[in-house]
Amino acid sequence: MSAPANDLLLRALLREPTTRTPLWMMRQAGRYLPEYRATRAKAGSFLALCMNPELACEVTLQPLERYRLDAAILFSDILTIPHAMNVGLEFEAGEGPKIARPVRTAADIDRLPMPDPEGELRYVMDAVRLIRRELAGRVPLIGFAGSPWTIATYMVEGGGSKSFQHVKRMLYGSPRELHRLLDVLARATIAYLNAQSAAGAQALMVFDTWGGVLTPAGYREFSLQYMQQIVDGLVREREGRRVPVILFTKGGGAWLPDMAATGCDALGVDWTTDLADARRAVGDRVALQGNLDPSVLYAPPAEIRVQVARVLASYGEGTGHVFNLGHGIHPDVPPEHALAMVEAVHELSPRYHGG
Amino acid sequence: MSAPANDLLLRALLREPTTRTPLWMMRQAGRYLPEYRATRAKAGSFLALCMNPELACEVTLQPLERYRLDAAILFSDILTIPHAMNVGLEFEAGEGPKIARPVRTAADIDRLPMPDPEGELRYVMDAVRLIRRELAGRVPLIGFAGSPWTIATYMVEGGGSKSFQHVKRMLYGSPRELHRLLDVLARATIAYLNAQSAAGAQALMVFDTWGGVLTPAGYREFSLQYMQQIVDGLVREREGRRVPVILFTKGGGAWLPDMAATGCDALGVDWTTDLADARRAVGDRVALQGNLDPSVLYAPPAEIRVQVARVLASYGEGTGHVFNLGHGIHPDVPPEHALAMVEAVHELSPRYHGG
Numbered sequence: 001m002s003a004p005a006n007d008l009l010l011r012a013l014l015r016e017p018t019t020r021t022p023l024w025m026m027r028q029a030g031r032y033l034p035e036y037r038a039t040r041a042k043a044g045s046f047l048a049l050c051m052n053p054e055l056a057c058e059v060t061l062q063p064l065e066r067y068r069l070d071a072a073i074l075f076s077d078i079l080t081i082p083h084a085m086n087v088g089l090e091f092e093a094g095e096g097p098k099i100a101r102p103v104r105t106a107a108d109i110d111r112l113p114m115p116d117p118e119g120e121l122r123y124v125m126d127a128v129r130l131i132r133r134e135l136a137g138r139v140p141l142i143g144f145a146g147s148p149w150t151i152a153t154y155m156v157e158g159g160g161s162k163s164f165q166h167v168k169r170m171l172y173g174s175p176r177e178l179h180r181l182l183d184v185l186a187r188a189t190i191a192y193l194n195a196q197s198a199a200g201a202q203a204l205m206v207f208d209t210w211g212g213v214l215t216p217a218g219y220r221e222f223s224l225q226y227m228q229q230i231v232d233g234l235v236r237e238r239e240g241r242r243v244p245v246i247l248f249t250k251g252g253g254a255w256l257p258d259m260a261a262t263g264c265d266a267l268g269v270d271w272t273t274d275l276a277d278a279r280r281a282v283g284d285r286v287a288l289q290g291n292l293d294p295s296v297l298y299a300p301p302a303e304i305r306v307q308v309a310r311v312l313a314s315y316g317e318g319t320g321h322v323f324n325l326g327h328g329i330h331p332d333v334p335p336e337h338a339l340a341m342v343e344a345v346h347e348l349s350p351r352y353h354g355g
Numbered sequence: 356m357s358a359p360a361n362d363l364l365l366r367a368l369l370r371e372p373t374t375r376t377p378l379w380m381m382r383q384a385g386r387y388l389p390e391y392r393a394t395r396a397k398a399g400s401f402l403a404l405c406m407n408p409e410l411a412c413e414v415t416l417q418p419l420e421r422y423r424l425d426a427a428i429l430f431s432d433i434l435t436i437p438h439a440m441n442v443g444l445e446f447e448a449g450e451g452p453k454i455a456r457p458v459r460t461a462a463d464i465d466r467l468p469m470p471d472p473e474g475e476l477r478y479v480m481d482a483v484r485l486i487r488r489e490l491a492g493r494v495p496l497i498g499f500a501g502s503p504w505t506i507a508t509y510m511v512e513g514g515g516s517k518s519f520q521h522v523k524r525m526l527y528g529s530p531r532e533l534h535r536l537l538d539v540l541a542r543a544t545i546a547y548l549n550a551q552s553a554a555g556a557q558a559l560m561v562f563d564t565w566g567g568v569l570t571p572a573g574y575r576e577f578s579l580q581y582m583q584q585i586v587d588g589l590v591r592e593r594e595g596r597r598v599p600v601i602l603f604t605k606g607g608g609a610w611l612p613d614m615a616a617t618g619c620d621a622l623g624v625d626w627t628t629d630l631a632d633a634r635r636a637v638g639d640r641v642a643l644q645g646n647l648d649p650s651v652l653y654a655p656p657a658e659i660r661v662q663v664a665r666v667l668a669s670y671g672e673g674t675g676h677v678f679n680l681g682h683g684i685h686p687d688v689p690p691e692h693a694l695a696m697v698e699a700v701h702e703l704s705p706r707y708h709g710g
Contacts, residue, residue, distance in 0.1 A: 253609060
C-alpha cells in the first residue's frame with residue numbers, strides 16, 4: 001500500500017510543513033448525514049453497523065464524498081473492547097449504551113477475557129482493511145480506541161452516567177481493583193490499536209471522553225497513566241512511515257502539558273481551551289487538533305465562517321494544527337453547515353502557512 | 356439582629372484569620388437525609404417545598420442538627436426567577452426541571468415580566484426571614500441565585516440539556532437576543548439577591564452551573580459579563596458588616612483569575628482544579644471555597660479522611676479557605692459518610708491556622 005496522495009493530516013500531526021491546515025470532523029460519519037441514516041437503517045442497529053465491515057466501510061467513506069476532508073476515520077465505537085469481553089453490551093435507541101453485566105468486583109475483573117484483535121474483533125480489522133483499500137490512497141485512515149478510564153466508566157457503571165457513582169466508589173474505595181481493570185483494558189487496547197495499524201490505519205487516536213470528571217491527581221493516576229502505557233506499547237512505524245498517536249481528554253485543558261509528556265504526537269483540544277493558550281502550554285512538543293465548538297454549526301454559514309477564522313487565528317502561524325470540532329458533530333446539524341466549515345478552512349487557512 | 360456566634364464562614368470569606376477552616380456542603384439540605392425526604396413527602400413536590408417558608412426553613416436547619424457545619428444555606432432553587440417569570444416551570448420526578456414555554460425569540464423575551472422580590476418571590480424572602488430568626492445567630496445564612504447564563508440555558512432549552520442546542524444556536528445565531536435575555540436576568544437577579552440580604556442573608560452565592568460549556572471568549576461575553584453586572588449591583592454591606600459574594604462556575608478552573616477580577620470576595624472551585632493551583636492563580640485577591648470530589652463520600656470513612664486531608668493540604672496555611680464539596684452532595688451518599696467529612700475538617704484543619 002502506498003502513501004496517501006493527500007498526506008496533509010500526517011504531516012501536520014508530525015509538525016511537518018503543509019500548505020494549508022488539514023481538517024476532519026469527529027463523528028464525521030454520523031446521524032447528521034441522511035446517507036448515514038439510510039445505511040444504518042439497512043444494518044438494523046448501531047452495533048450491527050459497527051460489526052458489518054462492508055457497511056462500516058460505506059459510512060466511513062460517505063463524508064468524503066460530500067466534503068473536502070483530509071482524513072477518514074474508521075466507523076466503529078469505543079465499546080468494541082468491552083463488547084468482545086462479553087459484558088453484554090447493547091445500544092438502546094435514544095438511550096445510549098447499556099451493559100448487562102457491569103464489572104464491579106475482583107471476580108468480575110478476573111472473568112474478563114483478553115480479546116483477540118483478529119478473533120472476536122476481526123470485524124474491526126476487516127473494516128480497516130476494506131476502508132484502506134477503498135480509500136485507494138486518497139486520504140489517510142485514522143484508527144481509534146477509548147481510553148482505559150473511559151471504557152472502565154461504562155463497564156463499571158453499566159452504561160453512561162452523570163455522577164459516575166459506581167466507578168468512583170471503586171476509585172476511592174477499592175483503587176487496587178480499579179487499577180487491575182485499567183491494566184487489563186490498557187493491554188487489550190494496545191493489542192487492538194497495533195492490530196488496527198497493522199491492518200492499515202495510518203494514525204491512531206485515543207478518546208478519553210470522561211477523564212475530565214477526575215481530580216488532577218485522579219486523572220494522572222487513573223487515566224493518564226494508562227494512556228501512557230498505551231503510547232509506550234504502540235508500534236510507531238508502519239509501511240516505513242511514523243504512525244502518529246493523538247490523545248484527547250475532553251475537559252482536560254489544564255492537563256495538556258502532562259499529556260504532551262507521554263510521547264504522543266498530537267493532542268485533541270476541546271472548545272473550552274483557546275488554542276493559543278494550549279500551544280503556549282505544550283510548546284513545540286506536539287501538534288494540536290481542534291477545536292471549534294460543535295454548536296457553532298447550528299449558526300448561519302456566515303457566522304460559522306467567523307468562528308472558523310477565530311480558531312485558525314488562535315492557533316496562528318505555522319504547522320502542527322489539525323482543524324477539527326472540539327467534540328463530535330451534533331446529529332441535528334444541517335449538512336450544509338458542515339460544508340460551510342470545511343470550505344472556510346480551505347479558504348482561510350493557507351495564509352497561516354505562508355500561502 | 357446580631358452577628359452570628361460562629362462567624363468563621365464570614366471571616367474566612369473575607370480572608371480574616373480563623374482558628375480552623377469553616378465548612379458547609381453544597382446541597383446540604385437534600386435527598387441524602389431521611390429527614391429531608393420526610394419533609395419533602397409532606398410538601399408533596401419539590402416546588403411546593405421551595406414555596407413553603409416553614410418547610411423550607413425546616414429542611415434548611417436539618418443538616419445543622421446532624422453536623423457541625425459553619426453555615427446554613429437557604430433551601431430554594433436557582434429556577435425561582437424563571438418560575439416567577441411565568442415560563443411554566445415544573446419538576447417532574449426523576450426528570451429534572453421542565454419549562455413549558457421556552458424563551459427563544461425576541462417576542463418571548465419581551466413578554467418576560469420583571470419579578471418583584473417581595474411580590475411573586477415573597478415566599479423566598481419569607482423563608483430567609485424565618486430561617487434567620489430560627490438560626491438565632493448560631494451560624495450565618497447564605498442566600499443564592501443562579502447565574503444569568505445558567506438560568507438562560509434552562510429557559511431557552513426548556514429544561515436541562517446535554518448539547519445546549521437551542522441556547523447555543525441563539526448564542527451563535529442571534530447573540531443580540533441572548534444578550535437581552537441575559538440582561539433581564541441579571542437585573543432580576545440583582546433585585547432578588549439584594550432582597551435576600553435585606554431579609555437577612557449574610558453572604559450571597561451565584562451558581563454558574565453551565566458556564567463551563569462555553570468557549571473562553573463565550574464565557575467572558577455571555578456568562579462572566581453578567582456576573583460582573585451582578586457583583587456591581589449588589590449591596591455589599593448590611594447590619595454594619597460586609598456581605599461576602601461568592602461566584603462559582605463549574606468547570607471554570609481556567610477562568611478563576613477573570614472571576615476574581617470582578618470584585619467578588621470568594622470563588623467556588625470544583626474538584627478538577629487543585630486548590631494550590633487555584634490559590635496561585637488568584638493570589639490574595641479572593642477566598643476559595645471547595646473542593647472535595649462529591650464522589651469521595653461513596654468511599655469508606657477512613658478514605659474520606661485521607662481525601663479531606665489532601666484538600667486541606669492543597670490549600671495550605673492561612674485563612675481564605677472555606678471547605679466544601681466541589682459540587683452538590685450526591686443523593687445516595689450515606690449520612691455517616693458526610694459526618695466523617697465534617698469531623699475530619701474539624702480535626703485536621705486547625706494546624707493550617709497556627710493551631
